[in-house]
Amino acid sequence: MGRKYKPKLAVWKFASCDGCQLTLLDCEDELLAVTDEIQIANFPEASRAIVKGPYDVSLVEGSITTSHDAERIHKIRRSSKVLVVIGACATAGGIQALRNFANVEDYKSIVYASPEYIDTLSKSTPIADHVFVDFELRGCPISKSQLIELVTAYLSGRKPNIPPHSVCIECKRRGTVCVMVSTGIPCLGPVTQAGCRALCPSYNRGCYGCFGPKETPNTDSLSVQFKKFNMSRDAIKRAFRGFNAYAEPFRKASEAHEK
Amino acid sequence: MKNRTVKVDYLARVEGEGGLFVRVKNDVVTEAKFRIFEPPRFFEAFLRGRHFTEAPDITARICGICPIAYQMSSVHAMEQACGVVVDGQLRALRRLIYCGEWIESHVLHIYMLHAPDFLGYEDAIQIAKDHPDVVKQALKLKKIGNDIVALLGGREIHPINIKVGGFYRVPSKTELAPLAEKLKWALDTAIETARFTSTLPFPKMERDYEFVSTSHPDEYPFNEGNIISSKQLDITKDDFYNHFEEQHVKHSTSLHSVRKATGEYHVGPLARYNLNYDRLPDVAKQAATAAGLETTCTNPFKSIIVRAVETVFACHEALRIITEYEEPRTPSVDVQPKAGVGHGCTEAPRGMLYHRYRIDDKGIIQDAKIVPPTSQNQKVIESDLADFVSRNIGLPQDKLTWQCEQVVRNYDPCISCSCHFLKLHIERE
Numbered sequence: 001m002g003r004k005y006k007p008k009l010a011v012w013k014f015a016s017c018d019g020c021q022l023t024l025l026d027c028e029d030e031l032l033a034v035t036d037e038i039q040i041a042n043f044p045e046a047s048r049a050i051v052k053g054p055y056d057v058s059l060v061e062g063s064i065t066t067s068h069d070a071e072r073i074h075k076i077r078r079s080s081k082v083l084v085v086i087g088a089c090a091t092a093g094g095i096q097a098l099r100n101f102a103n104v105e106d107y108k109s110i111v112y113a114s115p116e117y118i119d120t121l122s123k124s125t126p127i128a129d130h131v132f133v134d135f136e137l138r139g140c141p142i143s144k145s146q147l148i149e150l151v152t153a154y155l156s157g158r159k160p161n162i163p164p165h166s167v168c169i170e171c172k173r174r175g176t177v178c179v180m181v182s183t184g185i186p187c188l189g190p191v192t193q194a195g196c197r198a199l200c201p202s203y204n205r206g207c208y209g210c211f212g213p214k215e216t217p218n219t220d221s222l223s224v225q226f227k228k229f230n231m232s233r234d235a236i237k238r239a240f241r242g243f244n245a246y247a248e249p250f251r252k253a254s255e256a257h258e259k
Numbered sequence: 260m261k262n263r264t265v266k267v268d269y270l271a272r273v274e275g276e277g278g279l280f281v282r283v284k285n286d287v288v289t290e291a292k293f294r295i296f297e298p299p300r301f302f303e304a305f306l307r308g309r310h311f312t313e314a315p316d317i318t319a320r321i322c323g324i325c326p327i328a329y330q331m332s333s334v335h336a337m338e339q340a341c342g343v344v345v346d347g348q349l350r351a352l353r354r355l356i357y358c359g360e361w362i363e364s365h366v367l368h369i370y371m372l373h374a375p376d377f378l379g380y381e382d383a384i385q386i387a388k389d390h391p392d393v394v395k396q397a398l399k400l401k402k403i404g405n406d407i408v409a410l411l412g413g414r415e416i417h418p419i420n421i422k423v424g425g426f427y428r429v430p431s432k433t434e435l436a437p438l439a440e441k442l443k444w445a446l447d448t449a450i451e452t453a454r455f456t457s458t459l460p461f462p463k464m465e466r467d468y469e470f471v472s473t474s475h476p477d478e479y480p481f482n483e484g485n486i487i488s489s490k491q492l493d494i495t496k497d498d499f500y501n502h503f504e505e506q507h508v509k510h511s512t513s514l515h516s517v518r519k520a521t522g523e524y525h526v527g528p529l530a531r532y533n534l535n536y537d538r539l540p541d542v543a544k545q546a547a548t549a550a551g552l553e554t555t556c557t558n559p560f561k562s563i564i565v566r567a568v569e570t571v572f573a574c575h576e577a578l579r580i581i582t583e584y585e586e587p588r589t590p591s592v593d594v595q596p597k598a599g600v601g602h603g604c605t606e607a608p609r610g611m612l613y614h615r616y617r618i619d620d621k622g623i624i625q626d627a628k629i630v631p632p633t634s635q636n637q638k639v640i641e642s643d644l645a646d647f648v649s650r651n652i653g654l655p656q657d658k659l660t661w662q663c664e665q666v667v668r669n670y671d672p673c674i675s676c677s678c679h680f681l682k683l684h685i686e687r688e
Contacts, residue, residue, distance in 0.1 A: 015298045018274045018673075019323020019416040025367065026415055028402040032394070035384050046371065047382030048271040048664075065298045095320045098305035107304035120299060141323060141416040199413050203420045204590075205427040208316065210417075238309065243320065 007056035007155055010042035012076050014062025014069050015096055015124060019141040020087035021045055021061050027144055034148075037155060053079030057154050063089040063096060063124045070121070070130060077131040082154055085127045086147070088140035088243045092212055095140075097124040097246035101254075124246070135160060140210040140243040143195050164215040166190055167207050170198035179206055186226050188239065191217035191249070212244035219253035233257045261285050265648065265660050272372040272382070274324050274673045279663055281648050291645035293637055293667060306627040311337045311596055311618045312423050318614070318629065319417045322673055324367075327360040327408065328607030330421040331482055332614040332629075337423045340601025340618055343594045348587040349425040350482075351580045352411060356421070357481045357605075358577040359407025362445065363415070364608035365528075365566040365573070366404060368671045369452060370397035373563050376665040377459040393455075396448060400570075403445045407438060407577060425591030432584055439581045446574040450546050453567035457550035462662065464647060465557045468639065469521055470530035472611055473604055479538045479572055480531060482605045487534055490521055496604035499613050505630070516635040523638035526610030527670060528565040529556060543572040559643055559669040566671075596622030607632050609671045633672045640670055 011021050025031065025046060041051035058080035064070050077083055088094050099107050104122045108115035127133055137150055137160075146162055153160035163169075167189035171178060179185040179201045187206030189198065193214040200207045213219075219240065226236050240254035265281040276297040282290040302321055309317060314333040319326035331353060338345060345353070370393070371383040380386050387394035405415040410430060412418025420427050471492070475484035486502075487493045494502055505516050518524050532539075532547075536554045539547070547568045556565060598620040604613045610632030617626040647666050651659060 013276065015300055017320050017323040019320075019326070022274075022323045022416060025371065026405060028398040028405070031398060032384075032387055032391070035387070040382075040384060044269055044271040045274060046272065047384065048375075049381035049385075065300070069298065094300075095302075095305070095317065096300035099301055102305070104301075107301040110304040110307070111299065111301055118299060124300075140320065141414075196414070200419050200427075203413050203428045205419065205422075208419075235310070238313070242316075 006037065006039040008041035008051060008053075009038045009151070010053070010055040010058045010076075010080065011040075011045070012042070012058060012060045013045070014060065014073070014090070014127075015065040016062030016087065016089045016094065018045065018061070020090075020139070021059070023086075023142055023144055023147055024059075027148060030148055034151065038151070055080050057082045057084065057151070060085045060090050060127055061087055063093045063126060064130055065096060065121055065124045066119050067121060068119070073127060073130050082134045083127075083131070084135045084137060084150060084154070085133050086137045086142050088138065088210065088212060089124075090127045091136040091138055091247070092244040093124040093126050093246035095243050095245070098241065099124055100246050101241070126246070137162065138193055138211040139195055143197075146195055163194055165194055166214040166217075167192045167194050167196070167198050167201075167211070170194045170196070171201050174198055174202060176201045179204065180225070184229055186229055186231060186239065188222070191219050191222050208239070209242050209244055209250065212247045213249040217249045219249055220256075223253060223257070233259070263656070265656070265663050267660060267664055270664060270667060272375070272668060273671075274322070277667075277672065279644065279667055281644055281663060283648065283652065286652055288645045288649045291641045291648065293640045293644065293672075303627045303629060306616075306624050309624050311340070311616070311622040311624060314616065314624065314627075315421050315423065316417075316419075321629070321631070323416050324364055324673055325360060325607045325609070326417050327356055327412070327421075328605060328612045330418070331357060331605040332603035332612045333616075334421060334423050334603070335482055335605065336601040336603030336614045336616050337618070338594060338601070339603070340599045340616060341423075341594050341597045343424065343592060345425055345592055348585055349429070349591070351584065352426065352429065354481050355577055355580045356408060356411040356418070358573040358580070359404045359411070361573040361608050362404025362449075362570055362577075363401055363408060364404070364671075365570045366397060366401040366452070368608075369456065369563055369566050369570075370394065370401075372671070373668055374456075374459070376661070376668060377563070397452075400445055400448050400452070403438075403441045404573075406441065410434065410438065422591055424594040425589075427590060429587055429590040431586055435581045435584055439578060442574050442578045442581070446542070446571065446578065449567065449570040449574050450542070450549075453546040453550045453564060453571060456564045456567045459563065461558060461560045462647075462651075463558075464560060464643075464650070466559065466643065466646065468525040468529075468557060469518065469523070470533045471518070471524045471526050471635075472530045472534050473606055474535055475538070477538065479535050479576070480606050486604060486611070488518070488524065489530075489533060492518070492520075496602045496613070499602065499604065499615070499630075500628075503630075505634070515638040516630060517638065523642060524635065525639045526632050526635045527562065528569050528608075529559065529562050530610065531606060532556060532565045532568065539568070539572055540575050542575050543568050546571045559666070562669050562671075596620060609633065609673055610636060631673070633670070636670045636672065640667055640672065643669070
């Protein structure tokens with residue numbers, strides 16, 4: 001086939017656990033095939049080699065929590081043709097967005113002896129609050145197969161096929177009996193976007209919302225059902241206030257159950 | 260060249276954001292810093308007010324590389340607070356999932372993060388161009404670790420099946436059986452990996468470390484045991500804060516853990532190996548001997564061999580657990596909240612991970628303390644840097660810089676873990 005142009009892929013990290021970018025290294029069966037097709041131009045977790053931009057596709061992990069990072073994301077946007085955010089931190093602010101419901105000054109003094117050294121913003125915000133984002137890949141962590149689908153789609157110039165429907169659909173597809181109906185286990189599946197293949201219900205536990213709100217979620221109706229299971233207001237608040245706490249539908253649902 | 264600076268702004272092939280800085284004046288190292296600029300995420304703060312059953316899922320998110328370690332330290336702490344002991348096959352399954360995490364994390368580090376340094380490649384993808392079979396084999400071995408975690412935990416990263424008291428669902432014997440076949444291959448490949456690592460060129464460096472790890476009377480440590488050191492320490496995990504503290508060092512960017520009586524200490528594979536050698540199975544001891552290791556090892560660069568030996572152990576231990584497995588009658592034991600304090604101290608792939616929680620009678624977390632391995636190793640990483648540079652002051656700049664990076668990577672530092680607890684100060688020039 002001769003020499004062909006290899007698109008340049010960059011991976012960027014903001015406040016996060018590294019798990020979503022690790023998903024790329026966890027694609028053990030596909031990794032070498034992927035690197036045949038693309039040039040990994042900036043991926044510090046895996047390589048010392050850094051190739052200058054502009055980049056064809058940038059994958060951005062993590063949320064914005066410092067003023068320095070709020071600047072840095074603009075530079076990355078400017079050097080990226082396509083910018084895709086990966087994981088709950090980048091799409092919704094992540095678990096560290098729990099600070100958004102509290103006073104960050106209190107948080108600093110709980111964790112650090114000299115809080116004045118800590119450079120942090122009062123809120124942890126998703127990337128889309130700062131720059132234009134071409135696509136959001138959900139999950140805490142993201143799914144391997146969705147990541148492969150996404151990279152393949154952008155390399156061939158089409159939209160990724162990532163369905164926005166609920167986890168319930170995946171349970172039905174798998175043939176998993178509904179944990180909420182059959183055993184009364186509270187489950188966020190009805191309001192959560194699919195992508196995990198309805199993992200938790202298949203292990204006899206309720207969904208805890210890793211993939212964030214589905215399109216048009218009815219959190220009020222689900223809250224009524226939770227009350228019937230004798231969940232306290234505080235427990236309902238905590239259920240919505242997880243890894244996607246700052247995604248708007250979940251945020252509103254948790255705030256509705258604030259004391 | 261009497262005065263020089265070695266500076267790496269963004270350290271590659273580690274988990275998270277860090278850099279290093281060494282200053283030399285008149286051929287004497289005056290400053291050695293392992294800098295961390297990962298933004299803080301405040302886990303210890305937002306854990307307050309959460310239910311004790313949520314700790315394993317929440318703390319897993321501290322680190323995508325070693326979520327099992329966080330889940331294990333937190334469930335053991337909560338069970339101690341509530342006065343519950345999880346035993347029998349459930350205890351064995353917890354060791355099994357930890358084996359999976361060690362295999363996955365160690366193999367990732369050996370081949371993809373650490374070996375490129377020894378072989379002069381920028382990354383494993385470059386190695387794959389020259390030696391595709393080595394990298395393919397490494398990926399296959401790593402995947403078997405991930406297969407264990409995914410089968411028992413539901414997925415590789417942030418598993419969903421770990422709970423206070425046990426599991427949500429336990430596997431049947433038949434579900435585990437295919438893993439045994441893969442593990443037989445993995446055991447052989449791990450032995451081969453140990454042999455391969457022993458052929459790498461090792462810089463000369465032996466240091467008189469104080470090694471610290473957990474230690475169990477009968478087993479190589481994962482979840483249980485006292486905390487011991489190579490310099491007269493043998494305490495229960497409840498006693499951690501009486502002997503260790505996190506210190507604010509002048510001009511330093513981060514909190515450093517020290518042992519109050521002695522100062523800096525070293526956690527991780529090298530520490531476990533030196534303190535628990537006699538509890539390794541014969542197959543791992545033989546792999547160590549074949550790779551040229553004695554019963555003690557104090558060259559930090561050789562941690563790559565020790566990781567391979569621990570991978571042999573983890574494959575062997577996983578096989579043993581699967582062979583002896585009988586499905587327990589219930590997937591978990593009932594745990595009712597009780598006001599009190601619980602401690603968890605387990606061995607993450609990169610070293611000892613300590614958790615302490617205080618909960619009230621309704622199970623609400625009042626206070627949380629988490630001390631990850633990388634924050635404990637920070638001080639020793641900095642003194643390794645100073646020591647290494649003063650011994651190798653004649654090296655050309657690019658080689659010295661690369662080897663300084665390697666000194667840090669010896670510890671497989673997980674900056675994403677450590678930073679949430681570290682003092683942070685960004686210096687901009």
